[in-house]
Amino acid sequence: MALVPKLLSDTYVLRKCLRPGAALRPFLALRVADYCSSSLQKPVTPPGKASQQRSTQQGLQGHSQKEVALDVTFPEDKPEFNFDKAIKDEVKNHLRLLKDEIVSHWIGPEGRPMHEVLLEQAKVVWQFRGKEDLDKWIVTSDKTIGGRSEIFLKMGKNNQSALLYGTLSSEAPQDGESKESGYCAMISRIPRGAFERKKSYDWSQFNTLYLRVRGDGRPWMVNIREDTDFIQRKNQMYSYFMFTRGGPYWQEVKIPFSKFFFSNQGRIRDAQHQLLLDKISTIGFTLADKVDGPFFLEIDFIGVFSDPAHKEEFAYENSPELNPRLFK
Structure with missing residues (x-):
């Protein structure tokens, strides 16, 4: 039970750092399986540290539900960045600024009549x-x-x-x-x-x-x-x-x-x-x-x-x- 948070966090790191294509998924699946199997092997604990490890496991069991509950968002759930939309929005913003400059030139700065601006x-x-x-x-x-x-x-x-x-x-x-x-x-x-x-x-x-x-x-x-x-x-x-x-x-x-x-x-x-x-x-x-x-x-x-x-x-x-x- 104590290894559940570690397994979830390690799997999250792999999913965050690597987002494979269709051609690489079979190969990476084998690597993840090897990694998980090696992680699940029970390490050999020296006799002097057995009691310390038991207390650590009890503490991890008490917080396992909280840690698992936090790990609910994955990179696939986030919206992808749309490059074309960003370019269009930037062009629209600059066109709006250009329109405001032209209006200010003919009407007056900040929409005020030009004679008022000249007399301030x-x-x-x-x-x-x-x-x-x-x-x-x-x-x-x-x-x-x-x-x-x-x-x-x-x-x-x-x-x-x-x-x-x-x-x-x-x-x-x-x-x-x-x-x-x-x-x-x-x-x-x-x-x-x-x-x-x-x-x-x-x-x-x-x-x-x-x-x-x-x-x-x-x-x-x-x-x-x-x-x-x-x-x-x-x-x-x-x-x-x-x-x-x-x-x-x-x-x-x-x-x-x-x-x-x-x-x-x-x-x-x-x-x-x-x-x-x-x-x-x-x-x-x-x-x-x-x-x-x-x-x-x-x-x-x-x-x-x-x-x-x-x-x-x-x-x-x-x-x-x-x-x-x-x-x-």
Whole structure:
């Protein structure tokens, strides 16, 4: 009786791992019969372990009915995956997304009239109210190059914010090449349309980035990338600093887009270019202040704002020697 659970579980494993065809069933039937006959042979028990084996058998007999009752589902009872149906459902989903994009283009975003959208002064682009909002972001650190920094992203209290936390370490990787390390970053995913087409954000009617955050006093670098398919421009971005004040209170941060400076491969360029607000691809936050230890940043929402008091178009000067294309 004690061998019934073992026999059933072993038979279940064989049926789960091997699903034979018609040509292999006679051969496998013989193998299963040999396996079962060998399993049913009574093993030789040393005299000193006879009492221990009897107690184990009694315990197994008490639980045999429960174990047998659980083993009632076999792989043959599960529905098979239909590849053609999955392809059709995926195509229907993308066609529905394409229809929504066309309707939004002619009627207006989210079904609103276009004149209302053009007159709005503030817009929330990202907010954090559930796991689906966290899935729009990715986190990374110097662990990708052998560093020791760690970063995590989870929902905040009462699912009303996103909590970015971890530990920053400036210890350089032991690879014989890297001399500096110590960064953590949070980057938004590139928006995708129907049939996985890349999309971009159009913020041309706004002039300020608007955030509501709560930090620990550390400075963060806010990075914005333009939508481009040129390989030589993949390392280009526009950046500016966001200073958190620490403490238990939230702070509203407004950064004019005219303040964002141009950099390439992490170096600020002498020739500055203005950010194209109708081709925004991603936004990110980077911590690299060379202060080892724990950190956190809580974010309520990220949006854009049109500040009527801000008249500056571009905060940085250019000369014909640095950027001759601007003076032709």
